[in-house]
Amino acid sequence: MxxxxxxxxxxxxxxxxxxxxxxxxxxxxxxxxxxxxxxxxxxxxxxxxxxxxxxxxxxxxxxxxxxxxxxxxxxxxxxxxxxxxxxxxxxxxxxLSGMNRVLSIHAEDLDVTVQAGVTRKQLNDELKGTGLFFPIDPGADATLGGMAATRASGTNAVRYGTMRENVLSLTVVTPEGKIVRTGSRARKSSAGYDLTRLFVGSEGTLGIITELTVKLYPIPEAMSAAVCAFPSVDAAVDTVIQTIQLGVPVARVELLDALTLQAINRYSKTTLPEAPTLFFEFHGSDSGVQEQAELTQEIAQGNGGQDFQWATRQEDRSRLWQARHDAYFACLQLKPGARCFPTDVCVPISRLAECIHATNEDIAQVSLPIALFGHVGDGNFHLVVLVDTDNPKEMAEGEWISQRVVERAIAMEGTCTGEHGIGLGKQHYLLQEHGEDGVALMRTLKTALDPLNLMNPGKILPPQA
Missing domain, CATH: 3.30.465.10 (Uridine Diphospho-n-acetylenolpyruvylglucosamine Reductase; domain 3)
Structure with missing residues (x-):
């Protein structure tokens, strides 16, 4: 410590x-x-x-x-x-957790202004009765300020986008202690530099987000969720790629490998098949949801998918997605006392099957329990690498698998992190992804805004020799 x-x-x-x-x-x-x-x-x-x-x-x-x-x-x-x-x-x-007030709901404009400490679940609770909801769902009940600071996304990103697309404006405290509003509630603007996007994803290194105005969406007329098991991870990923390329507007599509399903069944007391599995959710009109579901089921069956289990009632959908959100904590129980060595990457959807297949070949070479799951509808997946942080051999294996998957993703024109952010853990990959000139430009921005290096120092930018 x-x-x-x-x-x-x-x-x-x-x-x-x-x-x-x-x-x-x-x-x-x-x-x-x-x-x-x-x-x-x-x-x-x-x-x-x-x-x-x-x-x-x-x-x-x-x-x-x-x-x-x-x-x-x-x-x-x-x-x-x-x-x-x-x-x-x-x-x-x-x-900032005490700054947890919803300041103003503009239902007619489909937006809301909140303090940074409001959590995503709290916001959706306060929107009940408006017919609207906030869709960004990273799994954890994170604060909206933290979600903006790390440019979070989650299970709904394939349809609704990430925090980057859903933040209209911010109130930010600068390193000088000044209070700046970065934009307005207008849906578009050509007025000056895009300060909102500068602070979204800055991880507290350029300023502190204290208020946000974010987009809201009408609650769909109909929703349906489904679970489908596959003979292999490759077959499941092929289903996702074909579904997206055919333009089926799925709201969520999540991949969980067999080890993850085993952990979920133990943790959440579910009885899902312990095989590579896709979780789907469809939003729209009654007829639209039925059409989406039927087409997706046809694609899945063509790839060996079987035993579609449907959930149309709210309580059944909630139970299903709660099990998915519990995947991280469920996987931790596979090795009691272990810490997670997390890795999340994102690649173009056309390279997803290749990336996951090669990653599974790497997983087979290490002794650690490693679960794979993710938001594959937008090319993003995670590894939960369970390590004993006091064991040098396990830490070395964790570093190796993390490096392999990140370097592969970057080589495929992807990114070293689809949603976790850089923080401390991925600083050394920033140069690989952005190059020396790109990182130098980031340093210039940091120095210009925070010359004393007092705002969350030591994060994002790799240490200089």
Whole structure:
């Protein structure tokens, strides 16, 4: 466990205590909570934690920390898997979970403005009765601020896109402690640089997102979900590719390998066939959903798919997708006490079958339990590599499999991360994907906006020699 090496300036501590009282803490348990996430990385604790309740309070903390040259790290619920919230250089963690108000719902315009600490489930609960919903679903009940900061997506991305496409505007606290609005509620704009897109995916390294305006969508007239098992992963992936290329507007299509299904059955008490499996969901009118489902079933059967199990009732669909969302935690139980060495890549859909097939050949060469699942409708899949972080051999195998799948994805004109982000875990792949000039341009942006390197330092950009 890593802790800060230098104490905070006494004047800063006093100022924070005076302004925030009990909402400022240096307690060991509070710091530990804010210095770890779901990643394989050892905890790195901040020196103190502020529980902010408004944009103005966040700005005040940032100004104080800038005055004393102390880093700041934004924190939502800590569900990231690449070390985003770890305090690499100590500093102050700003907990935004108390900023959890839905500020305004504009049903007629299909958008909503929220504080950054609102979670996706909370938002959809508050939208009940409007006939609208927010579709971005990364699995974890993450905050919308964290989802924007990491450019999250999830199971619905194949139809509704990612956070990049669904954020209309942001309120951001800059490294100087200024409050900036990056856009408006208009659906398009040609006014100046696209500041919204600059901060979406910046992982707290350029500023702290405190409010968001995001798109909403009408709840479909009809929804239907299905599960189908296949004789091989290749057959399942071929089904996905053919379905997408035929233009079937599936809302979700998820691949889970046999090991993942085994883990899910144990964890969620389900009885699904323990074979490579696709989860589908279709949205639209009654006739449209039926047509989509029939065509997809025909494609699947042509690839050896069998035993289509349909779920049209809300409670059945919810149970099905809850089992899918539990896949990560279910897989952790395959090796009690292990940590996850996560890898997620994304490739063009035409290369997906080739990429997954080659990855499975690599998996067969290591001794670790490795589950494969993902949002294959948009070419994104994950490996859950279970390692004992105290075992050098297992860590080496984890590094090897991660490197193999990332380098393969980049060679196929894909990306080293489809949705997890860079954080600490994938910095060394940034040069491979973007090249020296691309990374140099990123450094120029970082230096221009944050010359003191106080905003979540040590993340995204690879260390310089």
């Amino acid at each position: 890593t802790t800060a090496s230098a104490p905070l300036p006494a004047a800063l501590v006093e100022a924070l205590r005076q302004q925030f009282g009990t909402r400022y803490s240096q307690g060991e348990s509070v710091r530990l909570q804010h210095g770890r996430d779901e990643s394989k990385h050892e905890p790195m604790l901040p020196d103190g934690v502020v529980f902010a309740e408004s944009t103005e309070e966040v700005a005040a903390v940032v100004r104080l920390c800038r005055e004393y040259r102390v880093p700041v790290i934004p924190y939502g619920v800590g569900s990231s898997v690449e070390g985003h919230v770890l305090a690499v250089h100590g500093g102050i963690s700003i907990d």
